[in-house]
Amino acid sequence: MAYSDKVVEHYNNPRNVGSLPKEDPNVGTGLVGAPECGDVMKLQMKINPETQVIEEAKFKTFGCGSAIASSSLATEWVKGKTVEEALSIKNTDIVRELSLPPVKIHCSVLAEDAIKAAIGDWKKKHGIEVPVAEKVAH
Amino acid sequence: MSMPATSKTNAPAQDYFAIFGLPRKLWMERDALEQKYLQLSWKLHPDNFVNATEEERERSLRRSSELNDAYRTLEDPVARVEYLLSLENMRKEGEHKQQAPPELLEEVFELNESLDELREAKSAGSDLASLKSRLESAEKNFGEKLGEVDAQLQVTAREWDDALDRNADDVARRKIMGRLNELLNRRSYVRNLVVNVAKELGEA
Numbered sequence A: 001m002a003y004s005d006k007v008v009e010h011y012n013n014p015r016n017v018g019s020l021p022k023e024d025p026n027v028g029t030g031l032v033g034a035p036e037c038g039d040v041m042k043l044q045m046k047i048n049p050e051t052q053v054i055e056e057a058k059f060k061t062f063g064c065g066s067a068i069a070s071s072s073l074a075t076e077w078v079k080g081k082t083v084e085e086a087l088s089i090k091n092t093d094i095v096r097e098l099s100l101p102p103v104k105i106h107c108s109v110l111a112e113d114a115i116k117a118a119i120g121d122w123k124k125k126h127g128i129e130v131p132v133a134e135k136v137a138h
Numbered sequence B: 001m002s003m004p005a006t007s008k009t010n011a012p013a014q015d016y017f018a019i020f021g022l023p024r025k026l027w028m029e030r031d032a033l034e035q036k037y038l039q040l041s042w043k044l045h046p047d048n049f050v051n052a053t054e055e056e057r058e059r060s061l062r063r064s065s066e067l068n069d070a071y072r073t074l075e076d077p078v079a080r081v082e083y084l085l086s087l088e089n090m091r092k093e094g095e096h097k098q099q100a101p102p103e104l105l106e107e108v109f110e111l112n113e114s115l116d117e118l119r120e121a122k123s124a125g126s127d128l129a130s131l132k133s134r135l136e137s138a139e140k141n142f143g144e145k146l147g148e149v150d151a152q153l154q155v156t157a158r159e160w161d162d163a164l165d166r167n168a169d170d171v172a173r174r175k176i177m178g179r180l181n182e183l184l185n186r187r188s189y190v191r192n193l194v195v196n197v198a199k200e201l202g203e204a
């Protein structure tokens, strides 16, 4: 499969690979998987409880190049955004940015799900209600 | 030339079970399926359509390619389950995605991480013999897990057939299909690990 330049670029130089302490109350962890292919993705963010700004984001993905690029891009995008802003990131934005072909759309869905799951986890730690629609959007 | 009464030109394609004249059961006799496949293929063989109209010939071609798809799907026990679930609208790829239970994802993630460590150890040039034995034990471990999933899949498939036999209600059927679906998901994660570890071993 031919990957777009942007995918290759993220794949070769993935940003923000790693992990954050899961137990930290300010860290939200999202662990999601794609049953289509069996790939898994973990995305973590450190969120400032006062400002709700995402100060740090890390990921680790066991999956295809598109999944790695999608999660790498997702960590870049969420950094510096507020929780609400980050929640508005759609998988279609990722598809567009990385020029993913139709068969690779589920890889970008994985990244969107991971953002939502990480924020959901953080909200849960802070006793914030997670609206049903936000929990699993797919 | 007059069209046969049951012209299928506009009829919706038959589902794979119906093509073979089978109920939607998961247990199948392999040989019987093959026999039936050969019979049906023979009926659709182009030699039988030498004097047929263009339309009939096209239809027979279409049907024989359908038949091939049907056989390939039903012949494979896992693909058969997948197909049944999509037929019953229980497995829609993409739009209706099923998130696996967190414990499973966690387990898969950890297994992937252990595989990753082995990979790193390899590129760091650690002792190949010990690495190989670790990879082999990982392979055995994943292989066993895959075997477990397949065994569970078989048991649950039998439950499905039983449910059809005793004409179980929709709720009961959906419950079984839900479990089949979960097992298929689990299988896809585990299979991925098996493939990856085999790849590492091939290169070790």
Ligand code: FES
Residues within 6 Å of the ligand: A034, A036, A037, A038, A039, A063, A064, A065, A066, A067, A104, A106, A107, A110
């Ligand atoms: S192929 Fe499954 S995440 Fe990309």
